[in-house]
Amino acid sequence: MGIRKAKSKPTSNGNRPRNGASSSKAKPNATNLRTYSIPDYRLEHPNFTVRQRIEKDRLGHEHVRYEVEGDLNAPVPPIRDSKYLDKKQCIEIYRWMLLNRKMEVALENLYKQGKVVGGVYFGLGQEACSCASAYALDEDDWFAPMIRNQGSLLVRGFAASDTMMQYMAKADSPTKGRDGTSHFGDIERRNMVSPISMLGDLIPVMAGVALGARLQGRNLAVMTYIGDGGQSTGVTYEGINFAAVQNLGLVLFVESNLWAYSTPSELQYRCKDLAERAIGYGIPGVIVDGTDACQVYDAAHEAVDRAHRGEGPTLIEAKMMRMKGHAIHDAASYVPKPMFEFWKKRDPIARFENYLVREKKWLTAKENEELIASVETEIEAERETAVNSPMPTPESAEGGVYCEDGCHEIKPKYGAPKVKKGTSTFKQTEAAVHLR
């Protein structure tokens, strides 16, 4: 994990210039046109359109299908060298990505062997975004994953067995069987807020975490994720806007993975890139290739630094493709096959492996094999732990609804807020009544 000591003074709300979206010094021209820029760090700019078309089957029955248009044979771009990551850090991220994927393969097998309760959600094709983003956080920073960010949990120090036991509804899972998937959190050590199934609600919550920390004298980065589908919710707007107005250190990854369950992004939003929304919020927005761990890390790193300096939120759009269905039951037959083929060539792990082994030669083939084997051994042990955990007792469904009988001590995590008090004292009011 990248460790930096960013010393900064906390800042409060109010008195800031509007429209921080662009750091460029564009001056209004004669026609008073405004210009904004959205930095785009990608080394290729795939340009596809998905639209609905009526197809006839052999019997002449009509069916509505999606089809994709665009250059699907473009060559695979290289990995962009990171401005900040060194060799060791790159290999660490690569290992997290491997762990992420192998954990999900194990989960798929466990599911098909009937050991998983409910469904399994995958981050296949999104491992670079989950792992490299979380890797950019300091230990004290906070984060909240969405369902596909199972790699982020590993980077932040949770065991693979934690997630596996969640899926298997085991007694030793972080929620002790009460919820599944990545729906768990830890406010004591790993500073993670549990997601809920409703999309967007985490964004204002993370803003609030930053607000609470700021009142205690700390400018923290608070990272969370939202998909191109989830960003359609109203609370997403409310949350980003709140963070923007209050200048809170929100680092929001918009994971544009092209499909929200079965709905293509064309039916979610109209603008060209979701990063453009940042202009409307008055905050910086950037675009990265979500399959390139270095690009993801660099953007996250800069956003985290801004947060630590008290300069407010950043929106990072990471472009990639969800390489499986919404969940395990969904074969994603609605996705045009060429899309899968295009993105399969951009597999984040295969490309990063190639970058480290062949391009940079930071790993020998043998070291790479050993690293993969060590990951498999680790997952195997985690799987054993998870499988051997008992199911919870029925009675353990009871209790814990309220925090009572001293089960938690509430105290400011970063020290008592230093409060300044005005000289005015309590005066009784006979002020206007809103409604008579």
Place this chain on the structure above:
Amino acid sequence: MPTDIIMPQMGESIVEGTITKWLKKPGDKVQRDEPLFEISTDKVDAEIPAPASGILQEIKVTEGTTVGVNTVVGTIAVDGEAAKPAAAPAKPAPAPVPASPKEEKKAAPVPPPAAVPAAHEEDEEARSSPLVRKIAREHGVSLSQVPGTGLGGRITKQDIMSFIENQGSHVGTDAFVRPAERSEAPPAAAAPLPRPATPAPYPGDLVPLTNMRRIIAQRMIESRRTSAHVHCMYEVDFTRIVNLRAKHKGGFEQRHGARLTFMPFFVRAAVIALQQWPIINATLEGDNIHYHRQINMGIAVALDWGLIVPVLKNAGDLNFLGLQRGITDLGERARTKKLKPEDVEGSTFTVTNPGQFGAVFGLPIINQPNSAIMGVGGITKQPMVITDKDGTDSIAIRSVVHLTLGYDHRLIDGAVADQFMALVKKNLETWTEEVG
């Protein structure tokens, strides 16, 4: 022990799956997570990995067969365990599980119901409440013995408490037994039952009756017992009088120092009709009918502390102004407690005005020893069918009052009462007298 291979649940709503292909034969070696068979479900087709490493021992569900999720479709003899013949020995019956203390607690017998007297089955006849039934159980009382004073003869808490309080202490006096109970009650309970003679031990305040209230109570019951009450009701178009009063109200008060009210109109109309139908102004005395020479008009006056009926003597001799003055004077003196004993004696007919608070009409009790009482309802505006001189019907908004006559059928027949009231109605609807 062999490991079961089960049909997985491929999606939360999926209940069954079809085995499309077995990828191994019995006796083949299999590795854990190695594809073992293929399935097809409503949602997805999938390759299912082996749950354990070993020898595929048995295929229980053949290709093309559809089975429910979690069905065992085959078994694997795990590594180190000799592949046993397909026919597995019957499983031993599960050992009986000792009941946990919690279960024992749940199964604890409920305390037996308190002993009740044999007559309790008849309690179903008596309407009561859960509380009353509980008290009856506790005191061994048969509810069929307890007189009920609540709505619909329901036995209230007070009833049963009084009953228990007095049980055995006052026998044989002031007996009160409902007729039904006489025949139905068992012999032991058939003895006349004491009516509660002392107040119940706790509910309510004890306030002694005022003299007036005691007299009212006696008189009302006496009247009900004495006269055969019958009531008839007449709807009167009161528009003419309402207009007349509105026109003369101001001038009348100026000239005479008395407010012009509606009461003298009713009294005058009644006086004229009483002169026509003297039987209404009569009293039954033993075997004789006493026709009164004078019309002494009782005027019921509501007081904050009760009710009184002062008498306007010789009402037949008074003109309209005299009636109004007399009525006003009696009312004022009633309210200021300045009536003399002779003011409340000698009435021959009574008018009462239940409509002053908005009642449409009332069914008054006869003021003994009168034979009839006229009740005046509220004056309201109503749509009415009016027939003009040419016989044309139309609907008009009219002021309407409902008059009732309560009369003693021992003396007055319905036809007489109706003709009397028809005349009162006509007097009012065609009023021609000067109001002064």
Place this chain on the structure above:
Amino acid sequence: MQLTYLEAIRQGIWEEMDRDPTVFCLGEDIGIYGGAFKVTDGFIDRFGAERVIDTPIAESAIVGAAFGASLTGMRPVAEFQFMDFIGCAFNQISNMVAKTHYLWGAPAPLVLRGPSGGYVHGGPFHSQNPEMWFVHNPGLKVICPATPYDAKGLIKAAIRDNNPCIFFEHKYLYRRIKGEVPAEDYVVPIGKANIAREGRDLSIITYAAMVHTALEAAEILKNDGIDLEILDLRTVSPLDREAIAQTVKKTNKVIILHEHSRTGGLAGEIAAIINEEAFDDLDGPVVRIAGLDSPVPFSPPQEHHYLPKVEDVVREARRLKAY
């Protein structure tokens, strides 16, 4: 000290902010303006803009941010300008805040407060009593005080509580009632009902503005020789089951009175508790008096018709007494 209901709440929050630096307020127009009803009037001068935060008009963000801050050990007090608008934040409250302790063991010590209730001709969007939306959400505490003493003691208890508390202030009472409030620090326990009037003949179980309606009815019924007991629930979730059972065991007849619509209302729940705890002590049916099953209408005669009235209580009490 005689304080209005509003001043009592205002003083309670002020004292808690003075006492505990982790307490802060956020909401719409609560800063320089002091809130639509002036509950936080003067707070920004005393505690500064950092602790008295004017937010965008974004109820989900307000609740979400309050919850996030509570995870760092702060004790936020979020104002809804009107409790009717709490619906805008429903998901955040119901699915995020209420479930957090049960699911992953994170306490959420926050207070959501604001004015609710009718009798002020506020119309369908400024007169609601939406407490039942939250009574059906395990994990939340729902508080509805009726008097200045309770309002101050309960807002302080809510701020100090380690659970999410929703605090419904009755806007009709804000400046219409005054009561004695002690100068020294005190709290009123959450989840404990209070006997607002001792009586023998029948019990009215109620809370918030309806306590005063019941007290008025009690004065009228006294002349009929009917002695009402009035149980002020004060907290509607969790309910004080024991106090409910006790008053039923004492008087044996009970009317449940609340302002919100009848169907699915709190009275149904209380009637069920009475069945469970005190069926054998009933000497008559459990009677409900409640608002109509409609939105709260705007025009005064219509609103009057919608809302429970003193005469409703008098009528039903007489009927039940005679039962």
